[in-house]
Amino acid sequence: MITITRKIKNKFLNNAAPQKDYTQWNGYRLPMPENRYCTPEFKDDNYFVNSSKKEVDRLVEYANLKEGSRVLDIGSGQGRLAIGLAHFFPKLDSYFGLDVDRHSVDWCKRNISSVQENFNFLHLDIENERYNPNGYKLDTPVQLPFKDNSFDIIFLYSVFTHMRSKDVKFYLSEIKRMLAKDSYVLFTAYSEENCENESENPKGYLEDEYGQSLGALHRIRFSQSYWTEMIDDAGFRIDNFFHQCEKVTKQSIYIIKHK
Numbered sequence: 075m076i077t078i079t080r081k082i083k084n085k086f087l088n089n090a091a092p093q094k095d096y097t098q099w100n101g102y103r104l105p106m107p108e109n110r111y112c113t114p115e116f117k118d119d120n121y122f123v124n125s126s127k128k129e130v131d132r133l134v135e136y137a138n139l140k141e142g143s144r145v146l147d148i149g150s151g152q153g154r155l156a157i158g159l160a161h162f163f164p165k166l167d168s169y170f171g172l173d174v175d176r177h178s179v180d181w182c183k184r185n186i187s188s189v190q191e192n193f194n195f196l197h198l199d200i201e202n203e204r205y206n207p208n209g210y211k212l213d214t215p216v217q218l219p220f221k222d223n224s225f226d227i228i229f230l231y232s233v234f235t236h237m238r239s240k241d242v243k244f245y246l247s248e249i250k251r252m253l254a255k256d257s258y259v260l261f262t263a264y265s266e267e268n269c270e271n272e273s274e275n276p277k278g279y280l281e282d283e284y285g286q287s288l289g290a291l292h293r294i295r296f297s298q299s300y301w302t303e304m305i306d307d308a309g310f311r312i313d314n315f316f317h318q319c320e321k322v323t324k325q326s327i328y329i330i331k332h333k
């Protein structure tokens with residue numbers, strides 16, 4: 075009897091329709107709210123899509139985004155930028171999203187690349203204590219899988235905010251190699267004056283407004299002078315800087331170019 079019940083159960087389980095892993099909003103296919111990164115505001119579909127459009131507008135205004143652009147999105151997460159780009163620039167020359175979180179990369183492949191073949195996602199098995207603790211430690215240098223001068227825009231939103239300076243320096247040097255002449259990098263960061271060069275989850279920092287820092291690498295803050303030094307050492311210059319311009323996280327934005 076037990077065996078028969080088990081057999082019937084297994085048959086149903088095996089034939090069960092795969093669980094839907096996306097939600098639909100105004101023609102956009104979006105990640106399930108519980109899987110979205112950043113602050114709780116992003117769980118709202120309208121907010122998520124608007125934020126995506128805002129990134130696209132920002133790249134047009136500050137990074138010369140156009141149809142022929144080759145875009146690299148490091149820490150692409152659940153495809154927030156890609157969803158906006160696919161909507162407003164479907165004929166983009168190419169888009170690559172890289173992330174250390176395999177589930178996010180798989181979601182983006184299933185739900186974005188399957189419709190937009192010029193949009194590609196790659197999993198990077200690099201260690202990040204918060205997002206991929208068992209990945210490869212960047213103690214010995216590696217090369218990201220792209221040729222020199224491969225991209226016109228490189229974007230990192232809320233990625234350097236979860237990375238120690240050793241890893242930031244690795245990415246800046248790879249970005250320097252992969253970024254074409256006369257091109258732009260746009261990234262967000264916690265960057266403040268009059269503080270220590272680098273600190274992880276600084277006590278009291280943003281905690282009154284946004285709650286306690288939770289877990290490893292939640293908020294990595296660098297001083298503005300340390301950012302200037304790292305950017306300069308990597309061979310870049312600052313084209314634009316907007317302090318704490320991100321309303322819901324108080325992150326700042328850097329737009330940098332080759333010197």
Ligand SMILES: C[S@@+](CC[C@H](N)C(=O)[O-])C[C@H]1O[C@@H](n2cnc3c(N)ncnc32)[C@H](O)[C@@H]1O
Nearest residue numbers: 111112149150151154173174175202205231232
């Ligand atoms: C807060 S989420 C931001 C996601 C996305 N950029 C957005 O704006 O919605 C940070 C992302 O950075 C990724 N990440 C962390 N360390 C990374 C690394 N070393 N290389 C690539 N991605 C990384 C995480 O897996 C996560 O998807």
